[in-house]
Amino acid sequence: MDHNENPFQDEDLIFAWKQPLKKDSYEPDEIMHRDEEIKLYTNSLQDIVEGHEPNNVFVYGPTGVGKTAVTKWMREKLQREAQRRSVPLHIVGPINCRHYKTAYRLVTTIVNELRPADDQVAESGHSTDRVFNFLYEEIESLGGNVLLILDEIDNIPPDARNDFLYDLPRAEANEDTPISDAKIGLIGISNNLKFVDALEPKVKSTLGEREIEFGPYNASQLGDILTYYADLAFKGDVLDDDVIPLAAAFAAQERGDVRQGLRILEKAGEYARMEGSSIVDEDHVREATENIETDEILDYFDDKLSIQQGLAYISTTLMVIEPQKEARTKHIYNLYTKLAASANADQVSERKFYEFLDQLCMLGLARSTERNLGRKGGRTYIYEVTDTPEDIIKACEQDSRLGGVLPSNVYEILEHYQKGQATSYQAPDKLEAEQRDLFRFA
Ligand SMILES: Nc1ncnc2c1ncn2[C@@H]1O[C@H](COP(=O)(O)OP(=O)(O)OP(=O)(O)O)[C@@H](O)[C@H]1O
Structure with missing residues (x-):
């Protein structure tokens, strides 16, 4: 690129007024489907x-x-x-x-x-x-x-x-x-x-x-709501016909959340603008949805989760991909104590920590299933995360408070988990003791 050249486009062909797409910065005159x-x-x-x-x-x-x-x-x-x-x-x-x-x-x-x-x-x-x-x-x-x-x-x-x-x-x-x-x-x-x-x-x-x-919206309701915002935000006739139905279908399939639909529209528009296109099409929407999950999780880390809840979330995620252990409450807590120490955060009691796990479930970030422990008696809960562990780990990596707590071999373990071979993974001995420890707790 010629560095003397002005890199900015002369005219925005896509957006008329971005504010209605921005997170909670616009109050609609009309409320639909409520x-x-x-x-x-x-x-x-x-x-x-x-x-x-x-x-x-x-x-x-x-x-x-x-x-x-x-x-x-x-x-x-x-x-x-x-x-x-x-x-x-x-x-x-x-x-x-x-x-x-x-x-x-x-x-x-x-x-x-x-x-x-x-x-x-x-x-x-x-x-x-x-x-x-x-x-x-x-x-x-x-x-x-x-x-x-x-x-x-x-x-x-x-x-x-x-x-x-x-x-x-x-x-x-x-x-x-x-x-x-x-x-x-x-x-x-x-x-x-x-x-x-x-x-x-x-x-x-x-x-x-x-x-x-208030329940989640379905795709058709989201389609109507997104159309209202898109009419304000985009210039006339720049959206291909399938853009809104596709963004609405994606958001409905995820959580039925308007904010996510608006974010997809904004990103799709930005991809079109970056290409110098005067039309937003289906491919732009697909591209926009690709990183949306990581962006949203990052939003949770930044805005909605306290450092303790963030640690609970990342401990649960790491336990889900951990090679040899199930993501049981006790195991997650053990890992949490190590992560909290490495983040220089306070360590809360086990009882308090279970509240954080409950909160993650309420936010829709995790799910638990009750498990009977057989003759030994007692019950435990096995946790899953609702987003893919890869998206969560990528978001955590970008978070300023929690980025440093991830073990250095996290991607290696993730790869084994993704190939369905998690249980055969052995943490290599050359790993620094502290990092190796994260995956070897009783
Ligand atoms: N029925 C609707 N009609 C028009 N706009 C809507 C409607 N529902 C949601 N929105 C818009 O979607 C965005 C998110 O909605 P809102 O902030 O009310 O969600 P919320 O349920 O309060 O979420 P949270 O629990 O995260 O605060 C806002 O920009 C809001 O104006």
């Missing part, structure tokens, strides 16, 4: 516009199926209707719990959202009880109904669980709070049902007063 869920949602919120106490609502389902999009859409409709009927209502959120490690941080964020810019609470310097009191005072001074929307509620800081999910919705009845007039409702969104099962029964029944389940 009429039933919207009906249930509306019914749960109807009490507010009638001037009754708000219900607590729990919204759950897998990733990318419209839980947040529908919630935001409902928020606008609810706010408008409350205004029309002159019902006092203040809506806070959705606030993503994953971004807050402590109750203090979460409460201050909410207080500051309710307070004017010149009267914000500092990020430290008070007790958590004190900031909770600030929150109650703010809510009381607003009066009327306050609806708090918490997204990814399974990531709520552990020290905030009961305060938010039990005490807050009951604050009006509690004489220790300054709240006598305002009514507080909570909407919790999650893709982790086990989280709710693990809550204390009183907390569980508070949060789950009304539950709305």
Whole structure:
């Protein structure tokens, strides 16, 4: 290439406006194929516009199926209707719990959202009880109904669980709070049902007063939704007819997740643009789907999994391809302790570690089957990973926190596993002792 040449294309022949394809950066005006869920949602919120106490609502389902999009859409409709009927209502959120490690941080964020810019609470310097009191005072001074929307509620800081999910919705009845007039409702969104099962029964029944389940989309529904975004994002007539059905079929076969469909469309468009083509065709879509799995897993590592969950995920994957042992809970835990040490991360107890394995299953990243241990008695679980181990290992390798924990002979073992010869593999003696160890634990 001539280095004096301008490498950029003069004109983008493919994209008109990329934002609608980007991860959660565009709020659609229209929600498709969620009429039933919207009906249930509306019914749960109807009490507010009638001037009754708000219900607590729990919204759950897998990733990318419209839980947040529908919630935001409902928020606008609810706010408008409350205004029309002159019902006092203040809506806070959705606030993503994953971004807050402590109750203090979460409460201050909410207080500051309710307070004017010149009267914000500092990020430290008070007790958590004190900031909770600030929150109650703010809510009381607003009066009327306050609806708090918490997204990814399974990531709520552990020290905030009961305060938010039990005490807050009951604050009006509690004489220790300054709240006598305002009514507080909570909407919790999650893709982790086990989280709710693990809550204390009183907390569980508070949060789950009304539950709305969102299932995966099928190919035809995804086709309609992707068409809506593609009309905004691509220039006229650049998509071949089979592009959207193919992207929709791929995403439906995987998880029924819109985000994945949008990502395929964006990548397919980029491949076409890179070639200087003015048309996106089937081959571009196929090419786009090739690395999509690794990219998505990397997203999980970056965004959704804590370092401990990431270690649990990679230990499970390595145990699946490990030559001589089944991926049993105990074996996975043993390997995890070694990986945690090599990542300089804390080592959690076995019981806590099993929670991480459960969370991986809830996220759809792993699956377990119960196994009876015969006469010796007892039971164990055998784990599988739902993506191919190769994609997971490639993603892990690219992750800044976890890349270094992979044993150096991982690809060799993977190759044996892929050829169905895993059990005949012997770790070569020349491997550094530490690496060899990873595959030789009792
Ligand atoms: N029915 C729909 N109509 C229009 N857009 C949709 C619909 N469902 C999902 N989307 C879009 O798909 C993307 C993912 O949806 P959303 O963020 O609501 O998923 P989610 O179920 O909340 O996922 P997660 O649990 O990962 O947060 C967003 O860009 C959203 O606007």
